[in-house]
């Protein structure tokens with residue numbers, strides 16, 4: 024039976040969090056690329072050289088130096104093979120959250136398949152890091168209009184927030200209908216409630232322009248990233264920075280793919296670390312669950 028679309032209620036955090044931004048990492052390997060034929064076969068994955076542990080440890084060192092707590096959306100497939108990495112992230116005080124198990128696009132999954140994928144990832148993460156996983160981010164921000172059932176599944180599983188909506192046009196993913204790029208409460212028709220921390224966009228000439236993560240962050244100049252983040256912050260909206268370990272790994276195996284994906288995947292790999300350092304110096308960042316604490320207080 025089709026259910027009605029949930030209601031999205033914009034929320035602003037407490038005044039103490041004005042100008043504070045949100046730092047997130049999607050922890051997966053260089054070959055976890057959606058919709059790329061040459062790395063689609065999961066039975067090949069265990070045979071590929073893994074860079075995720077080394078590069079994530081390097082991110083952890085950087086965050087330690089800056090004294091910043093971030094959210095790590097960890098792929099279940101990675102957590103299953105590198106439990107020690109999950110423990111290390113948790114031990115250094117960061118928030119552990121789910122990026123699903125097998126890096127499947129949500130809009131390609133049935134509700135039952137999504138439930139199984141999410142449950143499997145939560146079982147692994149809870150086993151390694153203990154209970155208390157609150158958040159989920161879909162691979163490639165793939166909760167699109169029509170996939171709102173995914174929020175119901177998350178709420179049924181006891182999650183408190185989602186960070187999967189990308190309020191701009193996008194190859195995979197993209198969601199229409201949010202009032203702004205700030206946090207929202209998602210009120211479902213059955214009475215359940217979830218919070219949403221969408222990807223950041225700025226409005227330029229009537230268009231929603233992403234800037235704060237992945238290929239956008241690698242492409243744009245660092246000073247512009249700081250400027251746009253501050254501009255959002257003045258509107259009471261945090262910049263949500265998202266990066267993968269591979270975003271900061273210039274020397275990684277190159278995967279065969281169409282030219283536009285190649286550009287998006289590999290532009291600016293050598294500059295991302297310096298840009299992240301600049302952002303960490305210039306702006307204040309916190310983890311998703313800490314930002315939500317401030318949102319709850321404002322409700």
Ligand SMILES: [Zn+2]
Nearest residue numbers: 049051162163
């Ligand atoms: Zn991913």
